[in-house]
Amino acid sequence: MSISRRTALALPMAAPALAPALAQAPWPAQTVRYINPYPPGGPTDTLSRRLCQKLTELSGQQFIVENRSGAGGNVGVDVVAKSRPDGYTLGLGGIASHGVAPSMYASLPFDVARDFSYISGMWQLPNLLAVNLDLPVQNVAELIALARARPGELTFGSAGPGTSLHLAGEMFNLMAGVRMVHVPYRGSAPAQLDLLAGRVSMMFDNIPGTLTLSRQGRVRPLGVTSAGRSPAAPDIPAISETLPGFDVVSWTCLIGPAGIPTPVITRLSGLMREALAAPDLQASYLELGASAWFTTPEETANYQARSQAALAPVVRAAGLRAD
Template identity: 55%
Template structure:
């Protein structure tokens, strides 16, 4: 990201408290939802890609509604701690949060027991964004590309490690899928989020990470890590020179996707209003550009389509997770 783009993104993020814009007279007169601040639970720590992108989205929603959208970071257990808090919140539309592939498509298979039902304990309003992960390695690791990494790991089974944002995240699943398909042995080191994981990559405590591309690209552009490949089936426009792992390992395809989610039994009128607002936000040129600067694609779906996509992703990923042997008791 250029300095000017970075300043623009940071300026739009603000703090954890996203300031409201002035609501138009007609909307104020209608007294439509929301008429007070909205709490938005991000189930990952501050500083990572989900945090940056969530704050951009909430800033746009605040602009459209004239109400504060307060981002609360509640990390832990691969996102499950924050998601559980969301499931237990009042279904009044004033506590929403970030759902997605980790908690709602991977976790049902990965975890022997969850404190929530990923399908029935939530209301799915819309998808928000999708993005690939980027495999980066510590600069001290003596490899320059993906084939060299695979050969190096095969010569050194079990001696090297990859970090993740916790069990059940796409960072974790990308690593497990890579181990299976590349036939290599690596140690998994889970963290409470992508930001602390990346810090240990930079410090040389862990050797590599399949990080969400916004966080990884920032470190690549700073010259602090070496990029090798993206986890999507095809190359990404934000880093067109970076090969896809699928170019070397057939069928490799993992992308992160997220949803605007509420607790079960949100009133239908609130869901309809949120769907309308999220569509306006995600189809706005300014938010799309800010997302693209960070490697993400703004992505809106209806509530029904979002739920159907969740169902399909759980079914697609279940055999991959089971084949990996990954399991959290």
């Protein structure tokens, strides 16, 4: 088939004419990629997949979880920061990457104030301190006594440096006046394996995974890291009952790269409000020890800034500064 000279000259003009129509296509018009900056199998993965399933139901488009772990969550978060700001790459931000990391690392490949769109909170949950069954302690007071008697010998695992789990252990060291050695892992799942095998003495973990292990009698739970007991495990005391004022709660928020158009942010915020208010998702989260947590984009950004400011002194006091 031949193309006339007039038709050929008109073709270059067609693409620009189509661009505004494509840019105004309702969001989401295709699959949305959700970056979980932690490995598969951990609590953040389970909670993320349940949220993405609900968002898929509500939006009519697939929300696909992609795990991009490393550097305490910073690797995956950087992927989000450097993505195209069209609403089709989103991810998990939280206390590790957006509360602790800015004070912990001398330099980061992203700027938490400049490089992200803050959309909504997702969930909050306490962490759980659990010990290997062979460790001769039954409660937090006995652990403190043992750690004081054996300075530098006891170890605690976490999902990585700078995570709320790491911070909980360092805060425990500071408040209890002990010296336990941090052993970082690439996520909770491998840390749990070493806890079960006795390669680490204990670990601070998001409550879902380790609570299951404790219910199975495979680890010994000593305390939750929230100010009070968790509704998911009311039989487990809060660490604050022995160390008054101890309080480290993990929080997460939905983020995207900076520059996502306002109509897309508005649509996303509405979807998150609906998803997190759904009774089935709330019940599902509570089973895992988490509380569904919706915030507006402005509230989310403000919470991140307050968390960063509050954690900075703890990071400095614990000597957590890293290159």
